[in-house]
Amino acid sequence: MNSARLIRLEPDMPDIPLLFQPYTLRGVTLKNRVVVSPMGTYSAEDGRLTPFQFAHYERMAMGGAGLVIMEQTFVTRAGRVSNGDPGLWADSHIEPMSRLVSEMKRYGARTGIQISHGGRKGGQQRAYDGNGPITERDLAAGDEPLYPMGASALPLAEEWLTPIEMNEAQIEGIVEAFVAGARRALLASFDLLELHLAHGYLLQSFLSPLANQRRDRWGGSLENRMRLPLTVVERLRDIMPDSMPLLARLSVTDWMEGGWTEDDSVILAGKLKEAGVDLIDCSSGGNMRAGATNSNLARGPGYQVALSDRLRREAGIATAAVGMIRTPQYAEEILQGGKADLVCIGRQILFNPFWVRHAAWEMGVERDFATWPEPYGWWLDKWARALAANGEDPLGPERFPEPS
Numbered sequence: 323m324n325s326a327r328l329i330r331l332e333p334d335m336p337d338i339p340l341l342f343q344p345y346t347l348r349g350v351t352l353k354n355r356v357v358v359s360p361m362g363t364y365s366a367e368d369g370r371l372t373p374f375q376f377a378h379y380e381r382m383a384m385g386g387a388g389l390v391i392m393e394q395t396f397v398t399r400a401g402r403v404s405n406g407d408p409g410l411w412a413d414s415h416i417e418p419m420s421r422l423v424s425e426m427k428r429y430g431a432r433t434g435i436q437i438s439h440g441g442r443k444g445g446q447q448r449a450y451d452g453n454g455p456i457t458e459r460d461l462a463a464g465d466e467p468l469y470p471m472g473a474s475a476l477p478l479a480e481e482w483l484t485p486i487e488m489n490e491a492q493i494e495g496i497v498e499a500f501v502a503g504a505r506r507a508l509l510a511s512f513d514l515l516e517l518h519l520a521h522g523y524l525l526q527s528f529l530s531p532l533a534n535q536r537r538d539r540w541g542g543s544l545e546n547r548m549r550l551p552l553t554v555v556e557r558l559r560d561i562m563p564d565s566m567p568l569l570a571r572l573s574v575t576d577w578m579e580g581g582w583t584e585d586d587s588v589i590l591a592g593k594l595k596e597a598g599v600d601l602i603d604c605s606s607g608g609n610m611r612a613g614a615t616n617s618n619l620a621r622g623p624g625y626q627v628a629l630s631d632r633l634r635r636e637a638g639i640a641t642a643a644v645g646m647i648r649t650p651q652y653a654e655e656i657l658q659g660g661k662a663d664l665v666c667i668g669r670q671i672l673f674n675p676f677w678v679r680h681a682a683w684e685m686g687v688e689r690d691f692a693t694w695p696e697p698y699g700w701w702l703d704k705w706a707r708a709l710a711a712n713g714e715d716p717l718g719p720e721r722f723p724e725p726s
């Protein structure tokens with residue numbers, strides 16, 4: 323797709339690829355336009371971060387991304403998707419998060435956290451334990467039961483738990499829980515918040531007619547279905563400093579007949595912008611019957627980029643593109659084409675946590691290891707010179723994959 327447009331800059335060329343140019347949202351400047359996409363690690367205990375999460379996120383920050391968004395983190399204990407999910411429902415969650423945030427900032431990364439409620443997708447096993455409903459065996463092993471609730475008492479599919487239909491008091495309670503969770507995230511000193519309006523979790527499920535068949539003020543018309551996400555955004559904006567960006571990850575389409583559509587998203591994006599959302603992270607799906615999330619499906623390179631392009635153009639809001647963006651050249655092409663302001667990298671950066679630094683090397687942006695952690699950089703600089711003397715390159719045969 324993009325091999326004809328490979329951008330090869332020499333180190334002394336003044337132009338810097340957009341991917342490596344800073345980007346500012348409100349009072350927060352990212353050093354480059356690469357975002358580590360929020361990805362669940364299922365490694366928390368009682369909502370508290372564990373050593374694996376410290377190792378994981380510090381490595382992501384060390385890897386050079388401009389922004390690291392911490393995984394979906396839950397504002398109520400019962401609203402978790404799995405027992406391994408991190409939480410923001412208790413003050414005891416703040417201290418470990420605050421330690422993690424300051425460690426990540428040591429590497430120059432900006433830090434975000436995705437705040438969420440599982441909705442009708444709650445009460446699942448950790449993905450790597452089976453990804454089905456919590457079983458007697460899980461309970462015997464120490465997991466607690468989690469009870470999904472949603473806009474309507476409609477399970478995602480036959481094998482999923484049936485959620486209880488939320489009453490007015492429960493809806494109000496969830497709004498308060500988002501506010502309380504956001505306050506804790508502020509106390510942990512994250513640079514920004516991302517509200518999870520995607521993948522069939524609670525807030526997105528209110529948007530989608532596939533999951534929301536209510537007849538009160540929270541369902542029915544588009545305006546009613548948008549009410550809960552917009553209410554949460556307004557309440558969050560009230561407590562967030564003006565200088566702090568608020569992002570929303572949106573399933574721009576359900577990809578399903580009778581579901582949430584791209585056209586709906588253009589309308590919602592305008593309203594989110596008015597309510598104080600600064601950027602929409604454009605994902606899709608999650609209300610699907612086949613597979614819990616979109617990333618379970620086989621998809622081609624940049625399968626969601628067109629969604630970002632459309633919202634950016636038609637709603638006039640900044641966007642991030644995500645989904646099978648694997649090479650820096652392709653990421654640069656998306657930015658150059660005005661299809662997104664930021665690119666989120668998910669599985670490719672799990673595979674190679676130094677993706678950003680390798681991209682900087684590949685694109686000729688940094689060939690001296692000056693911004694690498696000092697204990698590595700000093701040696702690697704000498705090593706690269708030695709390799710160059712042999713006509714070799716640090717990336718060696720492990721070049722970036724070419725998109726098919």
Ligand SMILES: Cc1cc2nc3c(=O)[nH]c(=O)nc-3n(C[C@H](O)[C@H](O)[C@H](O)COP(=O)(O)O)c2cc1C
Pocket residue numbers: 359360361362363393394436518520521571605617644645646647666667668669670
């Ligand atoms: C292990 C794993 C966990 C994920 N957890 C989340 C999550 O917590 N929140 C979210 O919005 N998306 C989540 N996603 C989706 C990713 O953020 C990303 O949108 C998706 O993987 C597509 O991007 P990619 O092709 O670069 O991986 C997860 C994906 C993976 C692979």
